[in-house]
Amino acid sequence: MSMDKARGWLEQSGNTTGMAALQTFNIVNTLGNMLLGKKPETMSELDRVGRSSGKQLDTLEENTNVVPLIYGLNRVGSTVIWRETNEVLNGSINNDYWAIQVLGQGEINSVLKILIAGEAITKNGDLFHTKYTQVNTGYHTTPDIGIKLKDIVFNTNNEDLTKTWFELVNGELNYNIFSVDGPDWANDINAAAAFQSPNETAQELFYETDETVFPDNFNSFLKPPGKRFLFEGLTFEEIYDRGNNLLTTYVPTRNRTVEPNYLIFDFPSERQLKKLKLSFIGSLNDWSYSIDNGSSWQGMIHNNYNNGTVEIEAFDTDLSDWISVDPRSWSMMTDLSKSFEEFQSCTDTQFAFFQGSVDISLNNPNTYKKYRLKVTNFRTIYVSAASENFFDASAAYPTCDFYAPCSHFPAGNWNISLEPHGSNKKHKEVLRTDWYNNVPDNKFKSGGFHKIEIETDNESTIDFPKEIAFASVHQEFEWNENAHTELDKLTFEVEGRIIKTINSNATLSSNKTYSNNPAEIIVDMIQHYLGFDDDEFDLEDFLNCKNKCNEYGFDCNIVFQGTGINIQSSIAAVLQTFNGVIFFANGKWKLKMLEKEKPVDMNIDNQHIIAGSFGVSMPSMSMLSNKIIVNYINREEMFLPASTTIEDEQLIISDEKEYETTFDINGISTLSHANKIASIFLNSSRYSESLDEETGELVRRKQSPLFISFSTSIKYTELEIYDIIKVEHDLLDRPRQFLIQSLEHTQEGIINITASEYCQTHFKTNFGEYII
Amino acid sequence: MKQISNNTRSNHSTSFFHLLSFEIKDFDGNLVDTIRITDNDIISKYNDEYWNPLNTTFDGMQNSSDMSNSAVSIDINNVPISLSKVGITQEWRNNRCYITRIYYNPNDTIDLMSEGFPCFNVDNIAIEDKDIEILFWGLIDNFAASETNISCNINSLFNRWQNPSPNRWFDQKEFTTIIDTVAQDGAVFWGKNRNY
Numbered sequence: 008m009s010m011d012k013a014r015g016w017l018e019q020s021g022n023t024t025g026m027a028a029l030q031t032f033n034i035v036n037t038l039g040n041m042l043l044g045k046k047p048e049t050m051s052e053l054d055r056v057g058r059s060s061g062k063q064l065d066t067l068e069e070n071t072n073v074v075p076l077i078y079g080l081n082r083v084g085s086t087v088i089w090r091e092t093n094e095v096l097n098g099s100i101n102n103d104y105w106a107i108q109v110l111g112q113g114e115i116n117s118v119l120k121i122l123i124a125g126e127a128i129t130k131n132g133d134l135f136h137t138k139y140t141q142v143n144t145g146y147h148t149t150p151d152i153g154i155k156l157k158d159i160v161f162n163t164n165n166e167d168l169t170k171t172w173f174e175l176v177n178g179e180l181n182y183n184i185f186s187v188d189g190p191d192w193a194n195d196i197n198a199a200a201a202f203q204s205p206n207e208t209a210q211e212l213f214y215e216t217d218e219t220v221f222p223d224n225f226n227s228f229l230k231p232p233g234k235r236f237l238f239e240g241l242t243f244e245e246i247y248d249r250g251n252n253l254l255t256t257y258v259p260t261r262n263r264t265v266e267p268n269y270l271i272f273d274f275p276s277e278r279q280l281k282k283l284k285l286s287f288i289g290s291l292n293d294w295s296y297s298i299d300n301g302s303s304w305q306g307m308i309h310n311n312y313n314n315g316t317v318e319i320e321a322f323d324t325d326l327s328d329w330i331s332v333d334p335r336s337w338s339m340m341t342d343l344s345k346s347f348e349e350f351q352s353c354t355d356t357q358f359a360f361f362q363g364s365v366d367i368s369l370n371n372p373n374t375y376k377k378y379r380l381k382v383t384n385f386r387t388i389y390v391s392a393a394s395e396n397f398f399d400a401s402a403a404y405p406t407c408d409f410y411a412p413c414s415h416f417p418a419g420n421w422n423i424s425l426e427p428h429g430s431n432k433k434h435k436e437v438l439r440t441d442w443y444n445n446v447p448d449n450k451f452k453s454g455g456f457h458k459i460e461i462e463t464d465n466e467s468t469i470d471f472p473k474e475i476a477f478a479s480v481h482q483e484f485e486w487n488e489n490a491h492t493e494l495d496k497l498t499f500e501v502e503g504r505i506i507k508t509i510n511s512n513a514t515l516s517s518n519k520t521y522s523n524n525p526a527e528i529i530v531d532m533i534q535h536y537l538g539f540d541d542d543e544f545d546l547e548d549f550l551n552c553k554n555k556c557n558e559y560g561f562d563c564n565i566v567f568q569g570t571g572i573n574i575q576s577s578i579a580a581v582l583q584t585f586n587g588v589i590f591f592a593n594g595k596w597k598l599k600m601l602e603k604e605k606p607v608d609m610n611i612d613n614q615h616i617i618a619g620s621f622g623v624s625m626p627s628m629s630m631l632s633n634k635i636i637v638n639y640i641n642r643e644e645m646f647l648p649a650s651t652t653i654e655d656e657q658l659i660i661s662d663e664k665e666y667e668t669t670f671d672i673n674g675i676s677t678l679s680h681a682n683k684i685a686s687i688f689l690n691s692s693r694y695s696e697s698l699d700e701e702t703g704e705l706v707r708r709k710q711s712p713l714f715i716s717f718s719t720s721i722k723y724t725e726l727e728i729y730d731i732i733k734v735e736h737d738l739l740d741r742p743r744q745f746l747i748q749s750l751e752h753t754q755e756g757i758i759n760i761t762a763s764e765y766c767q768t769h770f771k772t773n774f775g776e777y778i779i
Numbered sequence: 780m781k782q783i784s785n786n787t788r789s790n791h792s793t794s795f796f797h798l799l800s801f802e803i804k805d806f807d808g809n810l811v812d813t814i815r816i817t818d819n820d821i822i823s824k825y826n827d828e829y830w831n832p833l834n835t836t837f838d839g840m841q842n843s844s845d846m847s848n849s850a851v852s853i854d855i856n857n858v859p860i861s862l863s864k865v866g867i868t869q870e871w872r873n874n875r876c877y878i879t880r881i882y883y884n885p886n887d888t889i890d891l892m893s894e895g896f897p898c899f900n901v902d903n904i905a906i907e908d909k910d911i912e913i914l915f916w917g918l919i920d921n922f923a924a925s926e927t928n929i930s931c932n933i934n935s936l937f938n939r940w941q942n943p944s945p946n947r948w949f950d951q952k953e954f955t956t957i958i959d960t961v962a963q964d965g966a967v968f969w970g971k972n973r974n975y
C-alpha cells in the first residue's frame with residue numbers, strides 16, 4: 008500500500024488527526040523521516056550544513072562569513088580579521104607579515120596540529136613553526152571586552168620564547184634567553200651594588216659548570232661558535248634544552264649580543280656566575296681545554312671589574328687555540344657618560360650593546376656569520392641605509408625585553424633604538440640573516456651604514472572581539488634568499504569548543520571541558536543559541552544518550568560554517584550522528600535516541616484505542632531504499648570528505664532496481680561510525696521482524712516497517728516521543744512494537760499518536776550480530 | 780516515559796482542567812504581570828496563584844520527533860475589556876505561555892469554599908490524588924483582542940530554531956574596525972616595496 012493510498016484510506020476511516028501529524032513534519036530528522044516513509048531528498052538545510060567542507064579548510068579574507076562553531080576533532084581553516092606588514096622606508100622590502108586569524112567562536116580546547124600543504128609543521132609548546140612561519144594559538148573569553156592587539160602574543164622565531172635554551176642546528180646557533188625584569192642597573196646604582204663582590208673565580212665557575220651541569224650528550228646542546236662571550240646579567244633565570252629539560256638556573260641575562268666572532272653576555276656579579284650553568288658546550292673539549300688553561304682569563308671578571316662584565320674569546324677550529332678575556336670596565340658600561348660613547352663606535356672585533364641601543368660597525372659582514380636579532384615587544388619599522396646617529400641617551404636602559412644579538416648584518420652601522428614596552432608593545436620581531444661558517448680573518452670589512460629602528464605601534468590598542476579562538480601568525484619573506492615568497496595557507500587540527508559535560512542525571516558540570524559526545528554538544532548548542540538554564544534539561548535522558556553514544560561508538564566532530572543554516576538544521580546535523588531526537592516535554596528538553604534492546608514502555612490493546620481511530624500504512628516503494636550512501640568527513644584521511652555505501656543485494660534483486668538514498672553527515676568522522684548509521688538506516692526502512700516458530704528467535708522479515716496512528720485516552724499521557732509501545736489490534740497480524748514519533752494532546756483529553764515499527768533486527772547484521 | 784505521577788489516572792476515574800499562564804512584559808522587556816486563566820468552571824488556585832475561569836478553547840498540542848514547530852491557537856471569550864486592554868498597553872508577544880493540565884479524582888470531596896469564595900484549590904488536594912503536567916510551553920506569536928474576546932497563537936519553542944546558525948558574522952559590529960584593515964586594498968605590502 009502506498010503512503011498516499013494509506014493516507015486516503017486513513018482519511019476515509021475518519022482518522023485525520025494522526026495523518027495530519029504525519030503531514031506536518033518538517034524534513035529534518037533523516038532517520039525519523041525514513042521511519043515515517045519520507046525520503047530525505049528535500050533536506051536542503053542539511054545539505055548546506057554538509058557542504059561547508061571546502062570553505063572549512065580555506066584561509067579566508069572576507070567579512071561575509073559566519074564565525075565558525077567547532078565541536079570535536081576537526082581540521083579547519085581560518086579567517087583573517089587583521090593583518091599587517093612592516094612599513095617600509097626608502098623602498099626597502101617588507102619582510103614580515105602579521106595576522107590574526109580566527110578559527111571559531113568561544114574557547115576551543117587545543118590546536119593539535121597546524122598543517123601547511125598537508126604537512127604538519129613543528130610544534131613546540133603552544134608555538135607552531137617552520138623556518139619562515141610562526142603561529143601562536145590562543146583564545147579569549149573575557150565576557151565584556153575583547154582582547155587588545157597589544158596583548159596578543161606573536162612568536163617570531165622557531166622556538167619557545169618562554170624558556171632559555173641553546174641549540175646548534177646545522178652549524179647554526181639557535182638560542183633563546185628568556186628575560187624578566189631585574190634591577191635597573193643604569194639608574195639604580197644601589198641595585199647594582201647589592202651584588203656582593205665575588206669571591207670565586209670564573210675558572211671555578213666554569214669548573215663547577217662542567218662538573219655538575221653539562222649533560223652527557225653534549226652534542227645535543229650548544230656548540231659554541233668559538234666566539235667570545237660577554238655576560239651582563241641582571242636577573243636570574245633558567246636554561247632549558249630543547250627537550251624542555253632544566254639544564255641550569257640563575258643565568259644572568261638581560262642584554263646580550265653577538266657579533267660574528269663572539270657571543271656576548273653580560274653578568275654583573277660572581278654570585279650569578281657561580282650559579283651560571285651555561286651549556287656552551289657541544290665543543291666542550293674546547294672549553295675544557297681553555298678552562299684548564301684559564302690563566303688568561305681567570306679573575307678578569309670579579310675583583311678588577313666588580314660588576315662582572317666578562318668578555319671571552321675562543322676559537323673552535325683548533326684545540327690549541329685559547330680563550331681569552333677582554334675585560335671591560337663595568338663602570339664604563341654603566342657610566343652613561345662614557346660607555347655610550349665608547350661602545351657606540353665599535354670596531355671590527357667589538358660589538359657594543361647597551362640599554363636597548365646598538366651601534367655596530369661592520370666592515371665586511373659577508374665574510375662572517377650572520378646572526379639573528381630577537382626583539383620582544385617591538386616592531387621593526389624600517390631598515391635602511393642611513394648615516395644618522397640614532398643613539399638616544401634618554402632611552403638608556405629602558406625596561407624592555409630586548410634579545411640580542413643578532414640579525415642580518417649587512418655592512419654598515421646598525422642602530423637599534425628601543426622604547427619602553429608595556430602598554431605599547433606590539434610585536435616580537437625577528438630579523439634573520441645568513442650564517443657563514445668560515446670566518447677567515449676575524450675581521451669585518453667595510454660597508455655602508457644601515458639602520459634598524461624599532462618603535463612601538465600606535466595601533467596597538469585595537470580591541471578584538473570577545474570569545475573567539477584565534478591564531479596569531481607571523482610569516483617572513485626571506486628577501487635575501489628570495490625564499491618563502493608566498494604566504495603559507497594554514498589549516499588547523501583542533502579539538503573544538505569546551506562545553507559543559509553531563510556528570511550525572513541531575514547536574515551539568517560547572518567547568519567546561521572538551522567533549523565530542525553528541526549529547527553534550529546538543530546541550531551546549533541549546534544553551535549557546537537559546538539560553539536555557541541547566542535545570543531546563545531532562546538530564547536523565549541526556550545522560551542515557553551520552554552513555555549510549557559512548558557504548559555504540561558514536562561521537563560528533565563537526566564545524567558549522569555555512570551560511571543560510573538555521574539552528575534547527577545545525578542541531579539536526581548533530582542528531583544525525585547518533586539517531587537522536589530532541590523535544591520539549593513537561594517543561595524540560597528531552598533527548599532520546601534509537602537504542603537496541605530497548606524494553607517496552609507500555610502495552611496498548613484494542614480496549615484502550617479509541618474505536619475507529621486505528622490506521623496502518625506503509626511507504627511507497629519509491630520512498631524506500633535498498634542502497635544507502637553516507638558521506639562523511641574522514642579524520643583518518645586528513646579530514647577530507649569520504650563516502651561509504653551499504654546495500655542489500657537481496658533487496659535489490661527483489662526490487663529489480665537500485666533505490667539509492669544519500670545522506671551527508673558531516674558530524675561523522677570514521678568509516679565504522681558511518682557504516683553503523685547507514686546499516687541502521689537501511690534496516691529500519693526495509694525490514695520488519697517476527698518470531699521464528701522453530702528457533703523461538705526474532706528473525707528479519709522482508710517487509711517494510713509499518714506506520715500506525717491511533718487515538719487513546721489520557722490514561723497514556725505518560726507516553727512521550729521515542730517510547731516503545733507494544734500494540735495489539737485486530738488490524739495487526741500480531742502484536743508489534745512501535746516507536747512513538749508524535750503525540751498530540753487535545754483539550755478534551757484525547758491523545759493522538761503516530762508511531763513507526765521498532766525491531767531489534769534493525770540493529771543487527773544479516774548474520775544476527777549487533778551493529779552497535 | 781514522562782516523569783509525572785500516575786496517582787489519579789491509575790486508581791480513579793479522572794477529571795482534568797487546564798491552567799493557562801501568559802507572561803506579560805513591558806516594552807522594555809521587564810516582566811510586569813502574569814495573566815492566569817483556566818478552562819475550569821470556577822476560580823482555581825495552584826501554587827498560591829489564582830486562575831480566572833474564562834471560556835477558553837485551544838487546539839491540540841503536538842510534540843513530534845522531527846523538531847517541527849507546532850502552534851496552538853487559543854481563544855478566550857467573554858473576557859472583561861480590562862483584560863483585553865492589557866494586550867494593548869503591555870507586550871504579550873514573544874513571551875512565554877504555559878498550558879498546565881491538572882488531573883484530579885472527581886469522586887474526592889473538595890472544599891470549594893476554603894478560600895472564602897468559590898475556588899478550586901489544587902493545593903488542597905492530597906498529592907496522591909492529583910497529577911500535574913505541563914502540556915505545552917511556547918512563545919506568544921500574535922495577539923488580537925475585541926471587547927469580549929482575546930485570541931492568540933502560541934508557537935512551540937522550536938519556532939526560535941529558525942534563527943541563523945552560527946549566529947556571529949565577521950561583518951558584525953564587533954569585527955568592523957578590524958576587518959576594515961583587511962578590506963583596504965594595498966594595506967599589505969608583504970614582500971614588496973610599499974610604493975609598488
